[in-house]
Amino acid sequence: MSPPNDYGAVAVIDGQTMKVTPLRTANVPPPMSLFDLETISTAIDVAFDGLNTLMAVLHRRGVDIYEWKTKGERSLCPTLLTAIKFEDHVGSSNARIPLQVCFTSAESLCILVHQEQLSIEAYDFSQVAEVSLADVFDLPPSSPMACISSACGLSDVEAYAQDRSGRLFNLSRRGGLEPLGRQLSTPLPWYELVDINGQTVAIGMTRNGHLYADSKLLAKNCTSFVVTDDHLVFTTSNHFVKFVHLLLPEGKVN
Amino acid sequence: MEVPGDDPEGDERCRSIERGGRLVTAMPTTMSLVLQMPRGNLETIYPRAMVVAGIRKLVDEKNYGRAFLYCRSQRVDMNILYDHRPEQFLSSVALFLDQLDDVAHIDLFLSSLR
Numbered sequence: 001m002s003p004p005n006d007y008g009a010v011a012v013i014d015g016q017t018m019k020v021t022p023l024r025t026a027n028v029p030p031p032m033s034l035f036d037l038e039t040i041s042t043a044i045d046v047a048f049d050g051l052n053t054l055m056a057v058l059h060r061r062g063v064d065i066y067e068w069k070t071k072g073e074r075s076l077c078p079t080l081l082t083a084i085k086f087e088d089h090v091g092s093s094n095a096r097i098p099l100q101v102c103f104t105s106a107e108s109l110c111i112l113v114h115q116e117q118l119s120i121e122a123y124d125f126s127q128v129a130e131v132s133l134a135d136v137f138d139l140p141p142s143s144p145m146a147c148i149s150s151a152c153g154l155s156d157v158e159a160y161a162q163d164r165s166g167r168l169f170n171l172s173r174r175g176g177l178e179p180l181g182r183q184l185s186t187p188l189p190w191y192e193l194v195d196i197n198g199q200t201v202a203i204g205m206t207r208n209g210h211l212y213a214d215s216k217l218l219a220k221n222c223t224s225f226v227v228t229d230d231h232l233v234f235t236t237s238n239h240f241v242k243f244v245h246l247l248l249p250e251g252k253v254n
Numbered sequence: 255m256e257v258p259g260d261d262p263e264g265d266e267r268c269r270s271i272e273r274g275g276r277l278v279t280a281m282p283t284t285m286s287l288v289l290q291m292p293r294g295n296l297e298t299i300y301p302r303a304m305v306v307a308g309i310r311k312l313v314d315e316k317n318y319g320r321a322f323l324y325c326r327s328q329r330v331d332m333n334i335l336y337d338h339r340p341e342q343f344l345s346s347v348a349l350f351l352d353q354l355d356d357v358a359h360i361d362l363f364l365s366s367l368r
Binding site for chain 2: 003004006007008009010023024027029030031213216218219223224225226228229230231232233234235238239240241242243244245246247
């Protein structure tokens with residue numbers, strides 16, 4: 001979400017339809033949207049890549065990858081670039097459940113899948129050829145992965161993941177999951193890694209509204225948050241929207 | 255990393271919103287914030303903190319024309335065009351006048367100088 005790629009792209013899943021609205025181009029109120037994209041089966045997760053040039057829609061039977069097009073400052077309807085099809089396991093006893101998708105680069109993405117146990121599948125795609133399943137990384141049941149996310153602007157992290165105890169991992173196309181050596185003080189269901197003055201800081205919110213920057217508690221009554229290049233913006237339960245300048249949590253000045 | 259207190263009157267980093275609003279997205283390029291209200295409708299606001307940060311960035315990039323237009327539409331004190339980078343302004347007065355281009359705009363800027 002950093003200029004000039006901040007198109008305000010919002011995607012809402014509605015069964016087999018993806019309602020996409022680039023809010024910078026057109027402020028279309030819900031339940032309507034600027035663009036409607038159809039998938040062949042129920043959509044499960046959506047991911048944007050760090051530069052907002054690609055969008056991936058994970059559904060029960062595969063992943064559709066769209067290219068985000070712009071004309072000057074306006075966003076146009078995303079066009080289907082390629083599609084990954086999962087093998088059909090109709091009637092098989094071990095159900096394969098895709099859970100989340102994220103981008104690791106402009107040409108590869110990862111999917112978190114559950115089939116008896118959790119694993120991460122990495123796919124390579126390029127515009128001309130078909131997609132190929134590049135790798136499967138089995139995850140040990142001792143550290144169950146909670147979520148995977150695409151990176152945005154961090155130079156040394158392709159994509160990142162968090163397990164149920166709050167440990168952070170770098171997720172890369174080649175090496176799979178590598179621990180970042182950081183642990184959040186509590187698992188954060190909604191979180192983002194940002195770069196402040198060369199240091200990576202994890203900003204996130206717990207289910208009961210506690211907003212953390214690394215281990216520093218910033219607010220106890222947060223209801224939603226968004227991170228831009230300069231600020232952390234969050235809303236509170238007593239009807240305020242607050243801006244925090246992005247400095248290191250210890251209080252060192254820029 | 256300092257969190258502003260609950261003081262919308264005094265601190266420009268804190269602003270009141272309607273009860274129950276949640277953030278949808280922030281767009282620094284247009285200096286706007288989109289919120290969704292509990293009824294489901296969207297509202298776009300242009301918070302002072304983001305607007306001033308955006309204008310400062312435009313001045314840093316020497317895009318005085320755009321910075322001036324945002325100052326005018328968002329009712330920001332135009333002294334920021336000079337105060338943010340005094341030496342840069344004084345050394346690029348010609349550029350500033352070229353970008354502003356309209357006599358009425360230049361008059362407006364001059365009349366707001368302190």
